[in-house]
Amino acid sequence: MIASAAFDILLCLLIVTVAVGSVxxxxxxxxxxxxxxxxxxxxIGWVRLGAVDVGLAEGAIGAGLxxxxxxxxxxxxxxxxxxxxxxxxxxxxxxxVSLGLGAAVLSLSVPQPGLVPLVQENLxxxxxxxxxxxxxxxxxxxxxxxxxxxxxVALVGVWALAPDDLWDGRPGAAQRVxxxxxxxxFGRLLPPVGLMVGIYIVWIGAYAPGGAFQAGTVLxxxxxxxxxxxxxxxxxxxxxxxxxxLVLGPAVFLLAGLHGTLWGAFMSFxxxxxxxxxxxxxxxxxxxxxxxxxxxxxxxxxxPA
Amino acid sequence: MIADAVTVLLIGAGLFFFVAGTVGFVRFPDVxxxxxxxxxxxxxxxxLVVLGAALxxxxxxxxxxxxxxxxxxLAAAATVAQLLARSALExxxx
Amino acid sequence: xxxxxxxxxxGSVLVGVGLYGFAVRRHLLRQILAFNIIGSGLFLLFxxxxxxxxxxxxxxxxxxxxxxxxxxxxxxxxLAEALAERYQELTGRTALEEDSKPAPPDExxxxxxx
Numbered sequence: 001m002i003a004s005a006a007f008d009i010l011l012c013l014l015i016v017t018v019a020v021g022s023v024x025x026x027x028x029x030x031x032x033x034x035x036x037x038x039x040x041x042x043x044i045g046w047v048r049l050g051a052v053d054v055g056l057a058e059g060a061i062g063a064g065l066x067x068x069x070x071x072x073x074x075x076x077x078x079x080x081x082x083x084x085x086x087x088x089x090x091x092x093x094x095x096x097v098s099l100g101l102g103a104a105v106l107s108l109s110v111p112q113p114g115l116v117p118l119v120q121e122n123l124x125x126x127x128x129x130x131x132x133x134x135x136x137x138x139x140x141x142x143x144x145x146x147x148x149x150x151x152x153v154a155l156v157g158v159w160a161l162a163p164d165d166l167w168d169g170r171p172g173a174a175q176r177v178x179x180x181x182x183x184x185x186f187g188r189l190l191p192p193v194g195l196m197v198g199i200y201i202v203w204i205g206a207y208a209p210g211g212a213f214q215a216g217t218v219l220x221x222x223x224x225x226x227x228x229x230x231x232x233x234x235x236x237x238x239x240x241x242x243x244x245x246l247v248l249g250p251a252v253f254l255l256a257g258l259h260g261t262l263w264g265a266f267m268s269f270x271x272x273x274x275x276x277x278x279x280x281x282x283x284x285x286x287x288x289x290x291x292x293x294x295x296x297x298x299x300x301x302x303x304p305a
Numbered sequence: 306m307i308a309d310a311v312t313v314l315l316i317g318a319g320l321f322f323f324v325a326g327t328v329g330f331v332r333f334p335d336v337x338x339x340x341x342x343x344x345x346x347x348x349x350x351x352x353l354v355v356l357g358a359a360l361x362x363x364x365x366x367x368x369x370x371x372x373x374x375x376x377x378x379l380a381a382a383a384t385v386a387q388l389l390a391r392s393a394l395e396x397x398x399x
Numbered sequence: 400x401x402x403x404x405x406x407x408x409x410g411s412v413l414v415g416v417g418l419y420g421f422a423v424r425r426h427l428l429r430q431i432l433a434f435n436i437i438g439s440g441l442f443l444l445f446x447x448x449x450x451x452x453x454x455x456x457x458x459x460x461x462x463x464x465x466x467x468x469x470x471x472x473x474x475x476x477x478l479a480e481a482l483a484e485r486y487q488e489l490t491g492r493t494a495l496e497e498d499s500k501p502a503p504p505d506e507x508x509x510x511x512x513x
Contacts, residue, residue: 051450070432
């Protein structure tokens with residue numbers, strides 16, 4: 001008990017220290033590098049909290065993809081002189097916010113069953129065995145449907161920032177890496193393994209931690225790596241096939257939801273069909289999420305260098 | 306019991322190599338010797354940790370997953386170390 | 400309960416750290432980073448409170464909401480990064496402009512703005 005609490009306290013101290021380091025870092029690259037470390041440590045924290053699904057999402061999206069995106073940004077944005085200075089008034093205000101939140105945590109630390117009994121009661125009717133997947137795709141399917149649309153809308157927003165003459169062109173690679181033998185080999189070696197891991201994660205998500213978002217991130221990462229290694233080309237954003245892939249998952253999700261209106265209400269699945277419906281949504285959603293996330297990292301169309 | 310003891314031994318040895326690699330990373334003077342310390346010692350350390358954890362695995366599938374994690378880390382570390390070393394060389398590091 | 404307390408308090412501190420970075424650092428990329436630290440701090444706070452169940456399992460409903468939050472935060476980060484890059488292209492700056500009326504240095508320092 002004591003050893004486990006000591007580990008948690010040590011981990012939290014480390015997380016907070018790295019966050020402070022990221023805010024206080026002198027150069028942009030250092031700030032982003034520390035942010036990635038911060039995300040990975042947080043993922044361990046989530047596992048400690050028994051939220052393995054969240055840990056996977058934090059490690060893959062919060063640390064991994066956000067890290068790649070911001071490392072690219074750190075290279076493209078000018079570094080302006082911005083020395084870290086201690087400012088007393090903001091510091092005191094932020095301290096007050098932290099203390100207030102901390103007081104709230106202390107006052108809320110009483111056992112609460114929450115929604116666990118409700119989820120457990122209805123898990124059998126949800127079609128899957130992993131309670132988090134049941135919430136994401138069945139009980140609160142609405143949230144996830146809208147979320148998958150938010151991703152596509154954000155991508156349209158990113159594309160819209162391209163200058164007029166580049167609109168619907170080819171997005172530049174997020175990083176310009178020299179195409180040498182080692183990276184090229186790695187870029188050829190990894191995709192088959194990554195594909196297998198991605199499919200495994202979406203499949204296992206029905207019973208155990210995993211699911212469409214985590215698997216989609218793995219597939220997106222593999223594709224991005226292949227692009228950076230010079231094995232694959234980023235697709236031009238006008239290609240209809242790629243646009244169809246972007247909306248396939250949300251469209252299948254929406255159709256499944258509409259099918260629910262025949263049976264009961266929008267976004268409700270008959271228990272007998274729930275498993276089939278959820279797996280159809282999960283696999284198509286994984287594909288769409290993978291393409292959307294990778295294209296968000298690649299960014300808007302750029303002038304060829 | 307014996308499996309538990311071996312696990313503790315292996316993971317302890319693994320952690321020793323991690324510490325050694327980190328000490329090298331902090332103490333060594335230039336990029337190349339730091340990379341040398343990090344990639345070699347940490348890869349071996351992770352291998353020992355994986356071996357120790359595999360002894361506690363409930364089934365063969367878990368062992369396979371652990372080995373896959375180790376192999377992927379090895380490949381990634383080797384690739385990244387090579388890229389870092391080359392770019393440091395091109396930037397004129399000793 | 401210990402885990403709820405430890406991670407809940409860590410989340411509270413992270414929100415403060417991120418808020419401070421967001422208020423004090425001017426570079427847009429640093430503000431994006433700080434905003435992400437605020438977000439992940441709130442997620443941690445939420446996730447810690449989700450673990451108050453009597454038997455110590457983590458409530459799946461907050462978990463699902465946090466996963467949704469992480470993905471939406473990534474989408475927002477990507478959009479913000481694209482905006483920052485375009486802003487630099489058009490204006491040559493990497494920080495948002497100060498208010499048109501130049502404030503005296505003291506006042507500038509105590510300002511809490513994004």
